[in-house]
Amino acid sequence: MDGARERITTNIRKGVLEYCVLALLSRRDMYGLELAEWLAVRGLTASEGSLYPLLARMRQAGTVETRWVAPEQGHARRYYTITDQGRAHLRMFAAVWREIQPHVDELMVEET
């Protein structure tokens, strides 16, 4: 039963994590740890480490950009910024999500 639950969680996360990252970055630029902690606390990513391969892929796909920022003290941080292409993808996801979500919710009402 636990295995089944884990598989369901993994599959759903797989579908939404990328767009949660884009949505967060559409509010403001963020660095790795910020993103990782925000997502991990809310259970949107299984482990903080699995975020970084996703970010590498998103950067390759051109939905995010990065820049290193070196503060006065402390070490350099790589900030992630959403691109125009990333915003377009996010809008598309939001439209699909709004279309699907009420129907799924409707079906799940009886299952609680």
Add this chain to the structure above:
Amino acid sequence: MSDDGLPEAAETYLRALDAELSEIPPDPAREIVADVRAHIADALDGGRDIAEILAGLGGADAVASQAREELGLPVRDGAERAARTLSVVAVAAGVLIAVCVSFLLPSTVPVDPLGADSGEQGVVRRFGPGIAMLTLLPALLVAAPLVLPGRVRGAARFAAATVLTVAACAAGEIGLYYFPLALVAWAAAIVPWAVRRGAGGRWWSYLTGGFVALPGVLVAVASAGGSVGVGWVGAALWIAGPLAAGALCAYGIRAGYAATALAGALVMILSMAERGFLFAAFWLFGGLYLAIGAGAYAASRAADGEPAGTTGRPARTRPAPAPGG
């Protein structure tokens, strides 16, 4: 960025991650390592404990496996890797055996030079290489799964092992030479199958170790009973050798499996070079050692290669089963 004075545990983790990412393109690999390094440094600044940070990141192998998946590289399949390793060992053994049968044992090649007059020499010369090519057929048979599509590979390995076993049994004296190849072919068929079903564990190691040690025990008993005279060198070779290899295998030490496989290959080569009256026994036991050692070695590497904690992996190969089971 590397002089930020991270604790040794963090450096160890980053080195492991770097090594695990060796198969993915260097640019994203560097980015991922740099991001994780900055993540650790930031989290330490934020007052988090290093052990907790590393636990939160998940295993380096899990991160690397995720990277392979994200970047569209084939997910590493331990069982398939083991199968490929064993197929390559089988092909090497098959080629060596073919060379032995074609060149070292001219009497076994059914060409009768006495019956050939000068006019037929050319035919004999043409037949020679042709028959030599036939001796390579078994090597081609075990090589086939390396190039066949994934879904028929498993069946092809079992088929190759079965055909080789039947042929080796039916082919008389020449068949004897191909028995070790049949054994390695069985290892190549059974090991991936067993790895996929999660077989393994301590009892397999004990069984392997016991089997590997057996010849040593037999020689020790025989020489203690006085029926076989063994000198010091012989004792070291035929008693201490198998017992040591058996002990290493029983403890599941991978070097023991490799040593067993190499010893098997060596015994086969030596028995071929110096064909004594126990040739068949040495040849077959050498082949058995090669098959068991290579099989156990490949199986233990496959068990290591399984990305731990990557629950996403099974979902890729088969649809998630219906919940509620």
